[in-house]
Amino acid sequence: MTDTIEETGLSPADEQAFADRVRAFLEANCRRTGDRQGTIGDEDPEGPSAARDFQAALADAGLAGLTYPTDFGGAGLTKRHQEVFNREVEGWHLPNTPLSISHGMCLPMLNQFGTSEQKARFMADNIRGTTIWCQMFSEPGAGSDVASLAMKATRDGDEWILEGQKVWTSGAHYCDYGIVVARTDPEQPKHQGVTMFIVDLRQPGVEVRPLRQISGGSGFNEVFFTEARTPADWQLGDRGQGWNLAVAMLMFERVSIGAGGGSALNADRTPGLIEAARARGQAGDPVVRQGLADLWIRERIRGYIGQRIRAAVAEGRVPGPEGSIAKLNGAILARRVRDVSLAIAGSSAQAWDAGDDAGDRWAVGCLSTAGISIAGGTDEVQRNIIGERVLGLPKEPDPWKGTAWEDVPRS
Numbered sequence: 001m002t003d004t005i006e007e008t009g010l011s012p013a014d015e016q017a018f019a020d021r022v023r024a025f026l027e028a029n030c031r032r033t034g035d036r037q038g039t040i041g042d043e044d045p046e047g048p049s050a051a052r053d054f055q056a057a058l059a060d061a062g063l064a065g066l067t068y069p070t071d072f073g074g075a076g077l078t079k080r081h082q083e084v085f086n087r088e089v090e091g092w093h094l095p096n097t098p099l100s101i102s103h104g105m106c107l108p109m110l111n112q113f114g115t116s117e118q119k120a121r122f123m124a125d126n127i128r129g130t131t132i133w134c135q136m137f138s139e140p141g142a143g144s145d146v147a148s149l150a151m152k153a154t155r156d157g158d159e160w161i162l163e164g165q166k167v168w169t170s171g172a173h174y175c176d177y178g179i180v181v182a183r184t185d186p187e188q189p190k191h192q193g194v195t196m197f198i199v200d201l202r203q204p205g206v207e208v209r210p211l212r213q214i215s216g217g218s219g220f221n222e223v224f225f226t227e228a229r230t231p232a233d234w235q236l237g238d239r240g241q242g243w244n245l246a247v248a249m250l251m252f253e254r255v256s257i258g259a260g261g262g263s264a265l266n267a268d269r270t271p272g273l274i275e276a277a278r279a280r281g282q283a284g285d286p287v288v289r290q291g292l293a294d295l296w297i298r299e300r301i302r303g304y305i306g307q308r309i310r311a312a313v314a315e316g317r318v319p320g321p322e323g324s325i326a327k328l329n330g331a332i333l334a335r336r337v338r339d340v341s342l343a344i345a346g347s348s349a350q351a352w353d354a355g356d357d358a359g360d361r362w363a364v365g366c367l368s369t370a371g372i373s374i375a376g377g378t379d380e381v382q383r384n385i386i387g388e389r390v391l392g393l394p395k396e397p398d399p400w401k402g403t404a405w406e407d408v409p410r411s
């Protein structure tokens with residue numbers, strides 16, 4: 001059934017005109033294919049400055065932050081415009097991977113939980129890519145169980161003082177601001193004593209140390225806070241509500257990891273797997289064919305999960321456990337893509353011609369895949385959430401439930 005104007009807010013002629021505008025922008029500013037599989041945690045070869053330039057051009061064309069209000073730097077358009085945009089960019093390489101956390105997680109948090117002063121101060125620069133933001137949850141002793149975090153925030157007049165360490169912070173080395181969760185009330189049980197803050201990362205009390213990954217990249221970091229300060233009115237949400245906001249942000253993250261991304265088959269990766277199988281004479285190999293058909297089906301499923309979630313987000317709802325379904329499905333899909341890629345690439349996944357600039361793409365893609373099952377909550381954690389919140393299975397036992405965080409033994 002075709003959508004009516006009432007349902008979409010857009011006439012077929014307006015929709016066509018908008019699609020033409022998007023296409024003209026893509027033709028002028030982007031290229032058709034990417035050099036390698038960019039995954040969260042990897043360095044984007046084109047880097048943050050290319051992403052900032054690209055995003056500024058997008059904003060100048062009126063195509064950045066499509067559904068965000070014009071008062072806060074968005075384009076003030078409809079969900080339908082976003083769908084048309086998403087459809088048009090399929091098959092194009094947008095050099096904006098360094099903005100994926102800034103836009104996929106931090107921007108929706110500002111929009112949903114920021115005060116009007118915070119929105120007025122931060123959103124337009126975020127949308128335009130003038131500032132880039134990162135997510136700072138994980139600590140050496142708090143990953144899957146992030147609610148047990150130990151980073152301390154102490155009130156000092158009109159400011160909070162932050163002390164402690166974060167780890168695995170993607171992009172902190174080029175980011176301007178972070179969204180941090182810190183412990184403000186250690187005498188409360190662990191979920192109730194944390195608060196969320198916006199923090200300026202370009203201050204003397206913040207030290208960012210890059211971590212080297214197995215793929216050779218350095219996409220994430222350790223970040224040390226020593227008497228770092230943040231103004232009291234940069235607190236996001238109420239004091240002690242940080243856990244609820246963190247759950248909302250994790251859902252945005254899971255959606256952005258699990259429901260986004262282009263097709264591995266023939267769209268924005270070079271070479272698309274179907275094209276690669278043909279070029280290597282493997283299109284008739286029954287194992288490769290079976291693998292490609294399986295990917296095609298799983299990519300369609302990811303698309304449907306994504307549609308459902310985007311519809312919820314466009315209506316102003318924070319995605320629920322469907323975010324975990326998207327994330328788990330995305331991680332399983334990524335592993336299948338890796339396996340089919342390696343079956344097609346054969347020995348070129350391990351050795352390539354010296355002159356082939358993108359020759360490492362198979363190896364990098366393979367090495368980066370494991371991270372997708374960890375970032376944003378591991379596969380096991382997603383299965384726990386789906387078990388409890390979708391299937392209604394009993395919760396994991398917690399012997400320290402209700403105990404003050406400061407009284408819970410930790411190593």
Ligand SMILES: Cc1cc2nc3c(=O)[nH]c(=O)nc-3n(C[C@H](O)[C@H](O)[C@H](O)COP(=O)(O)OP(=O)(O)OC[C@H]3O[C@@H](n4cnc5c(N)ncnc54)[C@H](O)[C@@H]3O)c2cc1C
Pocket residue numbers: 040041042101134135136137138140142143144145167168169170171220371372374375376377378379380381384396
């Ligand atoms: C590429 C990448 C990018 C990242 N970017 C960021 C970022 O930008 N910001 C940020 O804050 N963090 C980031 N992270 C960190 C990520 O969120 C954590 O690594 C993740 O939550 C797991 O925590 P952990 O590494 O401490 O593992 P642990 O929590 O120590 O888990 C170790 C193992 O135990 C299993 N396990 C733990 N608890 C349970 C349970 N209850 N039931 C069953 N199994 C369990 C886990 O599944 C895992 O296999 C990133 C991670 C990666 C890989």
